[in-house]
Amino acid sequence: MRKRGPWDGMLAIVHFNWPFYVAALLVFLVSIAGLFTGGIPALGSCLVLLGCLWLLVGSLGVSHWVYDRSDLYRWAWLSRALRNKSPENILLCHSGFDEASEMLKPLFPAAKWTVLDHFDPAVMTEASIHRARKLFPPTPGTVAARYDHWPLPAGTQDVVFGLLAIHELRTVAERAAWFREAGHCLAPDGSIVLVEHVRDLANFTAFGPGFLHFHSVASWRNSWEAPASSKAVTSASLPSSAFLS
Numbered sequence: 226m227r228k229r230g231p232w233d234g235m236l237a238i239v240h241f242n243w244p245f246y247v248a249a250l251l252v253f254l255v256s257i258a259g260l261f262t263g264g265i266p267a268l269g270s271c272l273v274l275l276g277c278l279w280l281l282v283g284s285l286g287v288s289h290w291v292y293d294r295s296d297l298y299r300w301a302w303l304s305r306a307l308r309n310k311s312p313e314n315i316l317l318c319h320s321g322f323d324e325a326s327e328m329l330k331p332l333f334p335a336a337k338w339t340v341l342d343h344f345d346p347a348v349m350t351e352a353s354i355h356r357a358r359k360l361f362p363p364t365p366g367t368v369a370a371r372y373d374h375w376p377l378p379a380g381t382q383d384v385v386f387g388l389l390a391i392h393e394l395r396t397v398a399e400r401a402a403w404f405r406e407a408g409h410c411l412a413p414d415g416s417i418v419l420v421e422h423v424r425d426l427a428n429f430t431a432f433g434p435g436f437l438h439f440h441s442v443a444s445w446r447n448s449w450e451a452p453a454s455s456k457a458v459t460s461a462s463l464p465s466s467a468f469l470s
Contacts, residue, residue, distance in 0.1 A: 234292020312383030320393035322357035373402035401450035
């Protein structure tokens with residue numbers, strides 16, 4: 226397994242969303258030209274320049290902090306999320322881009338792992354996830370499975386991971402179906418570990434319009450508590466600690 230580099234997370238964001246950054250850079254350059262030539266009013270050019278800097282520098286800086294500098298991929302928080310248990314059967318679900326399973330497997334060398342790939346080009350139409358999948362194809366042994374139909378027996382998994390992946394299911398109903406399947410295969414004392422950005426002011430400040438790609442806490446709760454999923458999952462509500470914002 227290749228060791229994760231100090232800038233890999235931020236560079237992955239650039240790779241997956243390069244048209245957005247190229248467009249912002251072009252607007253930035255045009256605004257500079259307009260500022261010096263007088264072709265665009267100075268105030269307008271300055272406002273556009275500030276907006277582009279916010280999107281370029283701000284979003285990339287936050288991406289670097291979250292994906293490269295925070296504890297996210299150092300996994301110190303994981304024992305707390307798993308209540309200090311050592312799971313024997315682990316399921317990791319992703320939506321076409323899996324960078325976590327190869328990092329997590331050495332932490333649980335005795336566990337039996339299953340990796341499910343929910344990628345469906347008809348459902349997941351965002352261009353960024355298609356680029357991610359092309360750059361990073363599924364790892365060996367990955368099982369293709371619809372988000373609402375998993376080929377696993379009931380009550381067998383000690384933990385189900387959904388790490389920065391389940392937001393690719395764009396509707397409450399789709400995410401409710403995912404929770405239903407997770408609850409169905411979860412062992413009686415098992416855990417669902419969900420890590421996601423959320424659609425809130427902090428993420429708007431960091432990512433600008435890109436925050437619309439995420440879902441609000443209320444939307445996640447609606448999915449968790451929907452009748453399709455609440456029958457299978459024993460928890461009454463989704464704790465806010467399940468989220469990374």
